[in-house]
Amino acid sequence: MHELSIALSILDVAEEEMQRHPGAKLDIINLRLGKFSGVVKEALASAYELAREPSPFPLARLVIEEVSGNELQIASLELEE
């Protein structure tokens, strides 16, 4: 059950990225999740719900695209400037 650590890492990477866009509002985090990444989509989705609440982006949605391989990558962020 390491999905919570994964969710926190996702928010960390997003936070780092958002520092380059001061004043912007983060709407969506697009994640590419590999079938062999060892991360379960459903578990990650619920862990993310918990993790985002105390984060700087309590309203940002996580959109998970399942792919083959062992990728675990933030593909893009959708934001409003």
Added chain:
Amino acid sequence: MTGTPRIVEVRKNVLKRNDEVARALRKRFEESGVLVVSLVSSPGSGKTAFLEKTLTLLKQANFRPAAIVGDLATDNDAVRLARSQAPVKQITTGTLCHLEAAMVEQAAQEWDLAGLDFLFIENVGNLVCPSAYDLGEALRAVLLSVTEGEDKPLKYPTIFNSADVAVITKIDLADAVEFDRKAARANIETIRPGLPVMELSTKSGAGMDEWMSLLVSRRRGHAAP
């Protein structure tokens, strides 16, 4: 007022922080000439007994091994491993199901790595979570005991996929539990074609020679010229 929507490409690994720490560790390990081997398996596969035997044999052959062991609770494993006279450090992870590179970095901090030939990292007994975390190791061994059944590789493909060698343990019990070696090897081959597979028994010592040769030859290939 609504802002202008915009999509920003990121393409960053979620575990990039762990990967960065692992990369730095790997470099340090390589520069020190220490071969770092991590062991992953489900609980009860005989990891600690296997590691104790490995440390003892390496000590007898005048190598300088050390070990870092991860467990949710207790330092029982470290106490067991210390019997081999090799330096051992315990990481107690609490509720965390895997080791991360930063934990290894901290555990290895006080050791003079150049004074070691081998460093083993025994991960928390778990076949799921450890697969995603690079620990800076040069070799990842996944253990599978004959009592677990031949289809473990099919059930946990991710960890078998991330390993460099598969070790089938408790082979002395194979007949008693009607373990089908061929099926187990075929299942491993399905998940990870070409993955080297070893069969051994910590208790009888069968197959330990092959494991020792692998370690020694990998270290030779690894050490700086």
